Amino acid sequence: AQSVTQPDIHITVSEGASLELRCNYSYGATPYLFWYVQSPGQGLQLLLKYFSGDTLVQGIKGFEAEFKRSQSSFNLRKPSVHWSDAAEYFCAVGDDTGGFKTIFGAGTRLFVKA
Amino acid sequence: SQTIHQWPATLVQPVGSPLSLECTVEGTSNPNLYWYRQAAGRGLQLLFYSVGIGQISSEVPQNLSASRPQDRQFILSSKKLLLSDSGFYLCAWSEGADNSPLHFGNGTRLTVT
Numbered sequence: 001a002q003s004v005t006q007p008d009i010h011i012t013v014s015e016g017a018s019l020e021l022r023c024n025y026s027y028g029a030t031p032y033l034f035w036y037v038q039s040p041g042q043g044l045q046l047l048l049k050y051f052s053g054d055t056l057v058q059g060i061k062g063f064e065a066e067f068k069r070s071q072s073s074f075n076l077r078k079p080s081v082h083w084s085d086a087a088e089y090f091c092a093v094g095d096d097t098g099g100f101k102t103i104f105g106a107g108t109r110l111f112v113k114a
Numbered sequence: 115s116q117t118i119h120q121w122p123a124t125l126v127q128p129v130g131s132p133l134s135l136e137c138t139v140e141g142t143s144n145p146n147l148y149w150y151r152q153a154a155g156r157g158l159q160l161l162f163y164s165v166g167i168g169q170i171s172s173e174v175p176q177n178l179s180a181s182r183p184q185d186r187q188f189i190l191s192s193k194k195l196l197l198s199d200s201g202f203y204l205c206a207w208s209e210g211a212d213n214s215p216l217h218f219g220n221g222t223r224l225t226v227t
Contacts, residue, residue: 032213043120043204043218044158051213090157094213100146100165101173102216106157 002027002093006105013081014113021076021108023091032094033074034102035065039087047089050074061085086112116141120205120219127226133178133192135222137205140186145207147188148216149180152202164188165210200226 003026013019025031032051036044048059055067065076074091088107095101120137127133139145149161160173162180170180177196181189188205203222208214 034215036216036218041221041223043206043220044216045218046215049215100148100163100171100208100212101160102213104158 002031002095002103004091004093004103004105006089006091006108008108009106010109010111012111012113015083016080019076019078019081019085019110021089021091021110023074023076023105024072025074025091025093026072027093031074033065033067034092034094035059035063035074035076036090036092036104037061037087038090038107044090047076081110081112083112083114086110116207116217118205118207118217118219120222122222123220124223125225127195127224129197129226130194133190133195133199133224135190135203135205135224137188137190137219138186139188139207142186142207142209144185144210146210146214147182147186148206148208149178149188149190150204150206152204152221158204162190195226197226200224 005024007022034049035047037047038044047063048057050057050067058064063078067074088109090107091105092102117140148163150158152158164170164182178192205219206216208216
């Protein structure tokens with residue numbers, strides 16, 4: 001069965017610094033991978049997705065993620081963090097059994113300090 | 115454009131009382147619909163999903179049920195709430211194709227007292 005691991009429960013970065021959030025997945029074939037962001041008390045918003053093709057995918061709000069099959073990773077990056085990026089970030093993998101059961105990681109909460 | 119509405123935003127209910135949370139989607143037809151529950155530090159747990167009217171799949175045995183009386187309406191219910199039903203409930207929709215991205219509502223914070 002698929003699984004997603006986000007090793008960092010929370011991360012603190014300074015405003016303007018670069019960011020990398022880690023995500024490792026377990027999947028039998030080429031995975032469908034997603035990153036979502038959640039502001040406090042809100043629903044989740046899709047940042048980016050990877051299905052196939054170029055392993056570096058661009059998303060909204062200046063985020064990008066790189067798929068590395070050899071490392072089973074799909075890390076999220078941003079070159080310069082803004083205070084408004086403080087939120088919780090979820091990595092997710094699509095279902096390989098029929099398509100409807102997206103599996104989410106436990107999330108990484110990002111704190112941004114001035 | 116497509117929108118998803120979920121209500122109420124917050125709800126406080128006593129143990130043993132019934133529950134009804136409603137979710138509607140606009141601007142699309144025949145969406146896949148989902149109910150997730152989110153516990154602090156534990157990610158999202160899929161409770162139910164539906165690929166069509168009257169078609170409900172349950173992922174976790176529990177005190178809750180779901181119904182889809184119309185194409186773009188998804189309801190989460192309980193006859194008698196338990197303390198353990200407290201949590202943040204999220205409705206979501208996706209296109210009919212496999213592994214389409216999810217689009218979430220703003221959630222309902224349910225506190226059972």
